[in-house]
Amino acid sequence: ETGVTQTPRHLVMGMTNKKSLKCEQHLGHNAMYWYKQSAKKPLELMFVYNFKEQTENNSVPSRFSPECPNSSHLFLHLHTLQPEDSALYLCASSQDNGGDTGELFFGEGSRLTVL
Amino acid sequence: QQQVKQSPQSLIVQKGGIPIINCAYENTAFDYFPWYQQFPGKGPALLIAIRPDVSEKKEGRFTISFNKSAKQFSLHIMDSQPGDSATYFCAASKGGATNKLIFGTGTLLAVQP
Numbered sequence: 232e233t234g235v236t237q238t239p240r241h242l243v244m245g246m247t248n249k250k251s252l253k254c255e256q257h258l259g260h261n262a263m264y265w266y267k268q269s270a271k272k273p274l275e276l277m278f279v280y281n282f283k284e285q286t287e288n289n290s291v292p293s294r295f296s297p298e299c300p301n302s303s304h305l306f307l308h309l310h311t312l313q314p315e316d317s318a319l320y321l322c323a324s325s326q327d328n329g330g331d332t333g334e335l336f337f338g339e340g341s342r343l344t345v346l
Numbered sequence: 347q348q349q350v351k352q353s354p355q356s357l358i359v360q361k362g363g364i365p366i367i368n369c370a371y372e373n374t375a376f377d378y379f380p381w382y383q384q385f386p387g388k389g390p391a392l393l394i395a396i397r398p399d400v401s402e403k404k405e406g407r408f409t410i411s412f413n414k415s416a417k418q419f420s421l422h423i424m425d426s427q428p429g430d431s432a433t434y435f436c437a438a439s440k441g442g443a444t445n446k447l448i449f450g451t452g453t454l455l456a457v458q459p
Contacts, residue, residue, distance in 0.1 A: 235389070271355070271451060271452075272451060273350070273435075273448070273449040273450055273451050273452075274390070274435065274447075274449040276446065276447070279446070287446070321389050321390070323389070334392045335390075335392065335447070336391075337389030337390050337391065338389050339387065339388050339389050340389055
């Protein structure tokens, strides 16, 4: 496996369900991100992790809970979501050298539908 | 408040044409301006990027033109091909933080054979 892999690729869940999205990067990077992509809207940065520590939370509702157990894995735990949370969730990674951080590498995304 | 405004929303050109996608930004602290290309079912991938110390950058058939005074930058695709059909996103960031990008809304490009 190379690059950034995300599972599952598609997920349908009810508003009362609890599910998780998984991301794994095989690039040796030390920073990982979650982005939300909705139709006709800019990609929205949700969370940033550097060296496993969360460094950014862009006012994301608490029904989204990230977890970064190590620099290669990132999870997004989902609970009591709303239909407007239906979107493509993209994971990305980069090499953060403390100054000019490197290129973002994106996964193919997890398409989430909330019924 | 949308910090990076992108236009047009969609664009159709014939093979060999030169599609141009424009972006405008508001924050003068932005100092890194990349373009990402996204094919259906794939994640965005970095295509080309520019910093405000130059007015133009070329990589193959792709060119970024940058106008610092107007706070605008654009992507030109020379000799466009059907394989260039994709969604293109401009973005901007500040302070060397190439990872904390503010994205535009995207332009869906279709290059007809």
